[in-house]
Amino acid sequence: MPNPTAAMLVIGDEILSGRTRDANMHYLAGELTKRGIDLKEVRVVSDDRGAIVAAVKALSGGYEHVFTSGGIGPTHDDITADCVAEAFGDQIDVRDDARAILQARYDASGQELNAARLRMARIPDSATLIDNPVSGAPGFTIRNVHVMAGVPSVFQAMVASVLPGLTGGAPLLSQSLRIDRGEGDIAGPLAELAEAFSDLSIGSYPFQQNGAYGANIVIRGSDGARVDAAMIRLRELFPA
């Protein structure tokens, strides 16, 4: 059975303007790979209602799971929750269960649950909450879309809350070999190897270091014996 598929939607003008470098994509990619869920696509869109709604619809229809990052805080530019509700035609308002979580949190810290903070309790009617042990305000899952915060520490905590509930696949095994030769020198034999092991994914990732070219060859598959066999052949082709 093929592994479950997933997509990620990153919401944030600050990434598209180059002000901030996204960290959540790389984190989520690693966590999903460990669980045998194949991340097939990532989209980054701006804090724009039309763009977010369209992306949620497209990705939730195309993949088994969608993970979103960003835009669920208390400020005026946090519009993700409302956009996700709109994408599914669901109602959204402050929900009692989410409000209770926030109330307990702010009572404990002596802060006021003001109107802005209460926006973080806006949850679509049909969603289930995602636990946020870091800062309280929950994320939520609606259908196959998991809506999470953009602050990396909170995003990571929410991913840890969501993943155990998802059915994973066979973890993708990978082995890699660094070859300090230009890709042009190794491409021919490598293509033959890829053909002989067409059940595996064999990728060549070039790099440049101190003016010299090289490539990391990564062999991926769910059958460990096959990956081992391909690696042995790869080392024979390109002895160190």
Add this chain to the structure above:
Amino acid sequence: MPNPTAAMLVIGDEILSGRTRDANMHYLAGELTKRGIDLKEVRVVSDDRGAIVAAVKALSGGYEHVFTSGGIGPTHDDITADCVAEAFGDQIDVRDDARAILQARYDASGQELNAARLRMARIPDSATLIDNPVSGAPGFTIRNVHVMAGVPSVFQAMVASVLPGLTGGAPLLSQSLRIDRGEGDIAGPLAELAEAFSDLSIGSYPFQQNGAYGANIVIRGSDGARVDAAMIRLRELFPA
């Protein structure tokens, strides 16, 4: 006149598997912002023909410029050039102008222009070449799509070759203020500020540092006097 819009397409299994952290998105975002070209969307897809062709079609139809990164090297998994040709219904084969560039490069370094390297001279018929002063093998522009390498040093050199030829817009000016208070405390006044300066983009980017919450408020616009005025009001609202 509104600024030109752009999208980026990153091609690479290694990013979706979490093996490599993408660096080109952040770089391109910063360069486009400086030139007044608005990056509106980024997509990351795997080394899959159908996924690449569909993304090229969607993005080239939706934005004024599309920049792609990755998949134009000499190995079997480098399929971007062929996919872009397919997306536009163009023919692709080894082209004399690209072959001449490679031949000169490899003659100079005493390396052989073998069959694998010759794949890097596969250029769609209607494309124009993008100069690559770093490693020789050119990128290309076809219609509104600029096809570039994934290795960051080469990607950056190609961006430098392409951008001077594009019409930019009014550079987006931005100023920011760090506020060491939780977003929930500042969201109310901030929303009023955003309403009073609705011609500007006012974003709040929360962070967590040493257990305390804060936010960077970023005010963006092309009218420097308006950005200044909004910053003055922002500092009045939240004195240090």
